[in-house]
Amino acid sequence: MAGSVALSQALSYARDLKSLYETSRARERELEQTQERLRNAYQQSLQYAIDLRKTYRRLQHAIFQSLLGLANALEAKDPYTRGHSERVGALARQMARAAGIPTATADMIAQAGLLHDLGKIAIPEGVLRKPGSLTDEEWAVMRRHPVVSAQIVAPLEFFAEGAVILRHHHERHDGSGYPDGLRGELIPIGARIVAIADIYDALTSDRPYRTRLSHAEAVRRLDEQAGRTLDPDLTALCIRLTDDAAAERAL
């Protein structure tokens, strides 16, 4: 008798255990399905983030290209400055890389080189292309262009550092530049680079008042300003790079 009670109890336990096991298996399966759904949702949101980033990059590129179009249109009106920004951008990138600046920052400096004079769009033609020397008032107008360049790109959050370079590309090592009279290393390195590339290209290009200078003469003038109006180390770097390019052209 006692034996059959024990047996039926054991059977009942076994049934309970079986049902518990099945319930827990069902929960496990539910959990697995939930995990799978979560994994899918995560993958999807990751894909959204990647797509969003691509769209943002494309948008950045499109905005930048339209600004570049504007800068090129401005330059194209003047045969003396045609291609100037492209060359300044290229030399600025080369200098930045040679100075050990990481690629992404060097690219940003090159972009600033491309857009540095964008603010000249706000200067009246009569002042911008005046053949003779400028009056004090006309100089005051001309000297506003770095600030205007920076203002034009100011809404572009991704180009905040570039805007700073645009603003300071006419500062001088000895503090005699504009708009803020910054000196030495207080001038952002990108602005010091663009300033030197800008001057080298201007010296080696034709101007209404003189024909282009030879590389050797441009180097002599840069060297004269090294440590005075121009950063000495970066000027030496520019001379080395352009010397190499001139030697290659001579081959």
Ligand SMILES: [Fe+2]
């Ligand atoms: Fe400028």
